[in-house]
Amino acid sequence: MSECFWGWSMREDLRKNGESGGFVSSLIESLIGDYDRVISVRKTGTVFEGKVVDLKDSSDVKGIQGALHSLCINMSAYIKKGMRTAIVLKPCDAKAVIENMKRNHVDRGDVLLIGLNCGGTLSPVNTMKMLDVEYELRPDEVVKEEISKGNLIFFTEDNEFSKSIDELEESGYGRRESCRYCNYKIPSVCDIACGNWGTPAGGKVTFVEIFTQKGEQAVRSAVEMGFVSVEAPSEKLVMVRSKINSSMKKLARSWKGKVLDPIMELSPIDRLNYITNTLSPCIGCYACRKACPVCNCTGDCKCLQMDPDDVLPIPQYHAVRLLHLMESCIGCGNCTDVCPVDIPLARLHQLFAKAYEDRTGYKPGMSADDVPPLSRGDIPEGH
Amino acid sequence: MSHRCQEVISLKVIDSHCPGCSILCGLHIIEDGDEIDIDFQKYCPINSGKLCKFGIDLPAIYKNCVETCMVDGELVCKDECISAASRALKSWSSRSKGKNGLVLCLGDATNEELLSLKDFANALGMKCSSGLGHFVGNITNVPLFHDFTGFDIIENSKNIILISLDPYYQYPLVARKLQMAKERGSCISSIGPEGSHLETICENIDLCRPNEVLKRLRELSQHVDRFSLFITQLGIYADPSIVAEINNICSRTSSRVKYLKDYANSEASLAMGFDNYGKSIDEIVSEMESGVITALILVESPLFDTYLDNDRFMKACEKLDTLVVIQSSMPKNLPSNAVLVPLEAFYRRKGTLINVCGRFISMGGDLEGTPDVLRKIMAGLSSAPIGSFLDLTKRSREAYDSWSANNIGYEIVSVPEHNALEGENIHLYVTNPYLLRGMGHQLVKRVGDRLYPEMLKKERYVVKQRVADGVVLSYQRDRRFKGIMGLYE
Ligand code: SF4
Numbered sequence: 079m080s081e082c083f084w085g086w087s088m089r090e091d092l093r094k095n096g097e098s099g100g101f102v103s104s105l106i107e108s109l110i111g112d113y114d115r116v117i118s119v120r121k122t123g124t125v126f127e128g129k130v131v132d133l134k135d136s137s138d139v140k141g142i143q144g145a146l147h148s149l150c151i152n153m154s155a156y157i158k159k160g161m162r163t164a165i166v167l168k169p170c171d172a173k174a175v176i177e178n179m180k181r182n183h184v185d186r187g188d189v190l191l192i193g194l195n196c197g198g199t200l201s202p203v204n205t206m207k208m209l210d211v212e213y214e215l216r217p218d219e220v221v222k223e224e225i226s227k228g229n230l231i232f233f234t235e236d237n238e239f240s241k242s243i244d245e246l247e248e249s250g251y252g253r254r255e256s257c258r259y260c261n262y263k264i265p266s267v268c269d270i271a272c273g274n275w276g277t278p279a280g281g282k283v284t285f286v287e288i289f290t291q292k293g294e295q296a297v298r299s300a301v302e303m304g305f306v307s308v309e310a311p312s313e314k315l316v317m318v319r320s321k322i323n324s325s326m327k328k329l330a331r332s333w334k335g336k337v338l339d340p341i342m343e344l345s346p347i348d349r350l351n352y353i354t355n356t357l358s359p360c361i362g363c364y365a366c367r368k369a370c371p372v373c374n375c376t377g378d379c380k381c382l383q384m385d386p387d388d389v390l391p392i393p394q395y396h397a398v399r400l401l402h403l404m405e406s407c408i409g410c411g412n413c414t415d416v417c418p419v420d421i422p423l424a425r426l427h428q429l430f431a432k433a434y435e436d437r438t439g440y441k442p443g444m445s446a447d448d449v450p451p452l453s454r455g456d457i458p459e460g461h
Numbered sequence: 462m463s464h465r466c467q468e469v470i471s472l473k474v475i476d477s478h479c480p481g482c483s484i485l486c487g488l489h490i491i492e493d494g495d496e497i498d499i500d501f502q503k504y505c506p507i508n509s510g511k512l513c514k515f516g517i518d519l520p521a522i523y524k525n526c527v528e529t530c531m532v533d534g535e536l537v538c539k540d541e542c543i544s545a546a547s548r549a550l551k552s553w554s555s556r557s558k559g560k561n562g563l564v565l566c567l568g569d570a571t572n573e574e575l576l577s578l579k580d581f582a583n584a585l586g587m588k589c590s591s592g593l594g595h596f597v598g599n600i601t602n603v604p605l606f607h608d609f610t611g612f613d614i615i616e617n618s619k620n621i622i623l624i625s626l627d628p629y630y631q632y633p634l635v636a637r638k639l640q641m642a643k644e645r646g647s648c649i650s651s652i653g654p655e656g657s658h659l660e661t662i663c664e665n666i667d668l669c670r671p672n673e674v675l676k677r678l679r680e681l682s683q684h685v686d687r688f689s690l691f692i693t694q695l696g697i698y699a700d701p702s703i704v705a706e707i708n709n710i711c712s713r714t715s716s717r718v719k720y721l722k723d724y725a726n727s728e729a730s731l732a733m734g735f736d737n738y739g740k741s742i743d744e745i746v747s748e749m750e751s752g753v754i755t756a757l758i759l760v761e762s763p764l765f766d767t768y769l770d771n772d773r774f775m776k777a778c779e780k781l782d783t784l785v786v787i788q789s790s791m792p793k794n795l796p797s798n799a800v801l802v803p804l805e806a807f808y809r810r811k812g813t814l815i816n817v818c819g820r821f822i823s824m825g826g827d828l829e830g831t832p833d834v835l836r837k838i839m840a841g842l843s844s845a846p847i848g849s850f851l852d853l854t855k856r857s858r859e860a861y862d863s864w865s866a867n868n869i870g871y872e873i874v875s876v877p878e879h880n881a882l883e884g885e886n887i888h889l890y891v892t893n894p895y896l897l898r899g900m901g902h903q904l905v906k907r908v909g910d911r912l913y914p915e916m917l918k919k920e921r922y923v924v925k926q927r928v929a930d931g932v933v934l935s936y937q938r939d940r941r942f943k944g945i946m947g948l949y950e
């Protein structure tokens with residue numbers, strides 16, 4: 079099922095000041111008390127600083143950050159098995175939750191996934207630097223940021239500043255590398271997906287797409303309790319949303335062509351050299367494992383048992399992870415973000431994952447019922 | 462909606478900084494019922510969310526919190542241990558007339574805690590030490606602790622010289638800056654023992670034993686200029702002769718130095734004017750042995766497990782008339798005469814810190830920590846009270862502002878005699894947060910219980926021999942480090 083609406087908050091303050099009419103803030107406010115945990119992100123300083131909060135009452139809703147563009151938090155880590163949780167998350171977080179369902183770390187029945195469409199996220203520190211260099215703005219002047227029509231736009235109280243993402247990305251700024259070639263922009267695995275694509279200019283509404291009965295029930299009850307209001311979107315803007323989604327995917331394909339394809343095209347030995355050289359500065363801190371939303375074995379984890387004394391060209395720790403994640407890496411980029419010696423780990427993992435996907439057609443994070451081909455044992459012949 | 466969990470466990474996310482070293486990387490601590498975890502704080506300008514292995518393992522460290530109060534080897538309640546501390550200090554004070562007492566805090570304390578300790582020491586006529594006092598005492602007017610250039614200085618220096626530094630193992634966050642510097646065309650050299658991955662960032666690697674570093678430094682001094690940056694470690698086991706020599710080269714050539722420090726708030730010990738004792742840890746231990754120091758208040762300084770000669774430190778402590786230990790992590794060993802007063806974990810405390818780049822930063826906890834403990838001890842002592850926390854924060858800010866405004870230059874100092882040993886020992890002036898917190902095993906334990914005994918046999922991590930000679934020996938878990946061990950065996 080899929081149904082689309084424009085929605086907005088019935089709370090004056092949230093409609094005026096919240097992202098896109100404050101729909102998400104009011105929706106989650108309506109869920110407080112129904113779920114053990116209602117989890118979102120709250121701004122703690124500038125729009126680049128924030129932390130996860132578990133909302134306990136209406137007063138907690140103020141300052142909730144609708145868009146998570148510049149925070150890059152792995153939201154899936156905040157879902158605890160056995161806790162009924164409503165959570166606001168990005169498409170890659172949602173895919174991570176699906177992967178965790180497959181591993182029995184999350185029960186589908188326990189979670190309400192409120193997804194946010196995502197054209198890509200930005201590393202906060204790099205973005206603050208970019209603001210200074212490219213936009214001549216201070217972080218505390220920015221009240222909102224947005225990616226629209228190929229531009230990265232920052233809004234101050236009374237102005238907006240826009241630059242082409244392509245140009246920014248050529249200069250080393252803009253979206254994180256993994257976001258550039260990510261082609262999952264509308265989180266259809268969630269119960270609800272929200273965003274501003276397909277909304278009228280200045281309309282202060284959120285475009286809401288409902289995918290499940292649970293999502294529908296949550297929105298219906300928020301409407302009935304007077305937290306939000308909804309109306310049917312215009313046909314024309316539904317088309318516009320779909321076009322934006324397609325052009326974002328096209329851009330992602332071209333980035334994949336720039337980043338991953340040249341490595342794929344290397345000879346096997348050169349590719350191996352590329353991988354070993356890239357991994358050579360690794361100091362074995364295990365931050366990449368800690369940050370990975372799908373790599374969360376507990377107890378007797380294999381990669382931690384590898385003899386660190388090994389003399390293989392790719393240390394076994396990484397070899398195990400590259401292979402294990404080949405069928406579950408959802409390309410979130412968290413591993414790259416946290417590596418203290420700046421190894422582009424997501425690039426390496428996606429190299430394996432994309433090759434696996436090309437050969438088997440299997441995409442991780444898309445349905446909790448999917449069984450990976452290696453587990454099914456039915457890899458197509460010749461692969 | 463349907464059923465809710467019987468018991469809803471609260472989830473709390475606290476803005477925090479890693480206490481592993483003076484970089485003070487930003488991170489979030491997640492309290493989920495009894496469980497503690499970390500999350501990466503990617504917006505923190507200090508570390509962009511990156512952490513070294515110590516930061517990743519913080520949950521294990523925070524789980525080892527002191528939950529017991531002890532007096533003379535007996536478990537007591539908190540009130541009883543506070544009164545025991547009061548009684549012991551009162552009786553010591555009347556007998557010693559306020560002489561020969563020392564408050565030793567290596568740095569894992571907020572500015573407010575340092576100031577409250579200073580006030581407490583003043584009230585009892587005690588002195589304060591950060592373990593770095595010998596640098597202050599012997600090398601005066603040097604901007605040792607006074608470098609406000611932040612880590613950008615690393616990225617922007619044309620000529621970088623690492624002195625006895627293994628950035629990948631000691632300060633990975635600095636290694637990253639060195640990688641960036643290299644990408645921008647800096648020439649990076651290393652003088653000192655072999656390090657892991659040095660070849661990936663250094664154009665020149667001058668391998669030498671620690672006791673040869675001084676000579677190499679002198680030879681090098683002809684080739685440095687104002688675009689050169691030295692990077693080395695300044696911790697309680699650093700070699701004063703090297704520190705002094707680098708200072709003198711900087712003074713003569715207008716080059717600069719970045720000193721990396723081991724403990725969370727080492728930088729602030731100086732800014733807050735905490736250290737007024739001017740002695741090294743070894744000198745302090747000697748004074749405990751000889752009876753010059755008779756009372757010691759040891760705050761967040763896990764020396765029972767980490768002083769290079771544990772036995773010597775334990776025995777020196779047992780000679781003391783009065784020993785009060787205020788600590789948040791449970792020591793493996795504790796002298797029988799100690800009064801152990803528990804302190805909240807670092808992340809639960811509020812207050813301010815100064816990091817190695819001179820940033821004034823706030824902690825996200827809500828407890829006072831040491832000032833609260835001291836106020837209670839003080840109540841039984843009828844001395845001047847410890848000020849309010851607000852007042853302590855105000856004083857911290859004032860002290861920071863005046864310290865940072867005081868831009869002093871490098872002045873020539875005399876170079877102390879170098880005392881590293883020749884011989885069978887491994888001489889490495891290398892420490893990392895694990896070693897300094899007595900956690901050498903941690904690296905090996907990560908291989909799991911099954912392999913751990915095997916690794917113990919195979920690996921020569923934390924070899925502590927002849928430590929009284931003042932050398933820091935090394936550790937390691939992987940083959941890349943064996944070269945270093947081999948070099949000095
Ligand atoms: S390997 Fe990296 S990119 Fe892939 S899911 Fe894990 S953290 Fe995300």
Ligand code: SF4
Nearest residue numbers: 360361363364366417
């Ligand atoms: S985060 Fe980087 S340095 Fe740490 S284990 Fe992973 S690859 Fe190695």
Ligand code: SF4
Nearest residue numbers: 479481482486513516
């Ligand atoms: S020990 Fe130092 S470098 Fe490592 S995470 Fe902590 S503060 Fe950062």
